[in-house]
Structures are given as structure tokens and as C-alpha cells.
Amino acid sequence: MNNHKPYYAVIFTSTQTETIEGYAEMAQHMETLAKKQEGFLGIDSARNDVGITVSYWKTLDAIKAWKANSEHLLAQQKGREHWYNWYNVRICKVEREYEFEK
Amino acid sequence: MNNHKPYYAVIFTSTQTETIEGYAEMAQHMETLAKKQEGFLGIDSARNDVGITVSYWKTLDAIKAWKANSEHLLAQQKGREHWYNWYNVRICKVEREYEFEK
Numbered sequence: 001m002n003n004h005k006p007y008y009a010v011i012f013t014s015t016q017t018e019t020i021e022g023y024a025e026m027a028q029h030m031e032t033l034a035k036k037q038e039g040f041l042g043i044d045s046a047r048n049d050v051g052i053t054v055s056y057w058k059t060l061d062a063i064k065a066w067k068a069n070s071e072h073l074l075a076q077q078k079g080r081e082h083w084y085n086w087y088n089v090r091i092c093k094v095e096r097e098y099e100f101e102k
Numbered sequence: 103m104n105n106h107k108p109y110y111a112v113i114f115t116s117t118q119t120e121t122i123e124g125y126a127e128m129a130q131h132m133e134t135l136a137k138k139q140e141g142f143l144g145i146d147s148a149r150n151d152v153g154i155t156v157s158y159w160k161t162l163d164a165i166k167a168w169k170a171n172s173e174h175l176l177a178q179q180k181g182r183e184h185w186y187n188w189y190n191v192r193i194c195k196v197e198r199e200y201e202f203e204k
Binding site: 009011013017044045046047048049050051052054080084085086087088089090091092093094095096097098099100101102 | 111113115119146147148149150151152153154156182186187188189190191192193194195196197198199200201202203204
């Protein structure tokens with residue numbers, strides 16, 4: 001990604017419960033939905049013991065709008081009820097970036 | 103983590119080559135070494151198709167010092183030569199943070 005700086009990153013780290021029913025479908029749906037949001041720039045995701053999802057956004061307002069999206073609000077609620085033991089959300093300003101490619 | 107804001111996050115995303123010899127040992131060693139650095143606050147790591155490592159630091163100077171650490175410089179060089187097809191490093195200022203715990 002070669003975005004105009006500064007832009008913003010949301011670092012979402014989490015640990016899951018034993019209850020994973022419905023989780024994968026919802027995660028996939030939320031990613032599809034996020035990609036349609038105004039100001040969305042990209043997303044990276046990986047999970048082992050801890051899950052890390054970093055999404056990238058043009059502005060803080062775009063992050064706010066995504067957080068308040070009605071389908072996303074429902075997903076957040078289900079996440080707290082069923083899927084997550086713990087999560088942390090960090091709103092960050094990306095100040096510098098560099099890349100290596102072979 | 104409940105750190106005084108702002109603090110800083112380094113988002114390191116990468117994809118690996120087929121050559122993973124020596125990688126796991128080096129990654130473990132770098133994590134141990136990072137934890138001993140002045141200004142180190144924490145680290146989260148996960149890898150599936152893409153690897154994501156986010157490390158947290160008190161100041162930009164602490165990040166600079168870690169980047170210039172001689173053992174770490176050697177690891178970065180080996181990474182480019184052998185282990186990574188691609189990587190991206192983002193230096194971010196953590197502006198807000200919230201957490202959920204069941």
C-alpha cells in the first residue's frame with residue numbers, strides 16, 4: 001500500500017472462546033462490508049494464539065462511521081457475547097512506512 | 103496494556119519464502135532481545151498467509167534504537183536474503199485504545 005500519510009490503522013487483537021459457531025461467516029461478512037466503506041484502504045489478518053486484524057483507513061471519521069455501522073454494531077455485540085474472551089482496539093496514526101520486495 | 107498515550111506501534115507485515123531454515127530460532131531470539139530494549143512495551147504476533155507482528159514502544163527514539171541494534175540489523179539482512187518475499191513496516195502513533203474482557 002502506498003497511501004498518503006498520515007492515514008490511520010485500527011489494530012484489533014483478540015482471544016477467542018471455545019464457541020466458534022457462526023464466527024468465520026461473520027468475520028468474512030464484516031470484511032466484505034468494511035471493504036465497501038468510504039475511506040477503507042486495506043486489511044491484514046492472522047490468528048494463532050492471538051488474533052490480529054489491522055484495518056487501514058483514510059480518516060478518523062471513516063473509522064468512526066465503520067464502528068457505528070448497524071451490521072457491524074450487531075457483530076460487535078455477538079462478538080462480546082459469544083466469540084471473544086478478550087479484545088483490544090487501538091486507533092493509530094500511521095506516520096511512516098517502508099516496504100521491501102524481493 | 104494500559105499505557106500512557108500517545109505511545110507507538112510498529113506494524114510489521116510479511117510474506118515468507120520457502121526457505122524457513124533458521125527463521126523460527128531467529129524470530130524467537132529477536133523477540134527476547136526486543137523485550138530487553140529500553141522503551142519496549144509489548145508485542146503481538148500471528149501468521150497465516152500473511153504474518154503480522156505488532157510491537158509497542160514508549161517513544162520513536164526507542165523504535166529507532168531497536169532498528170539500529172546490531173544483532174537486529176543482522177537479522178533484518180538475513181530476513182531480506184532468505185526468509186521474506188515481501189515485508190512492510192508502519193510506524194504508528196497510538197492515539198486511543200479500549201479493551202473488552204469477559
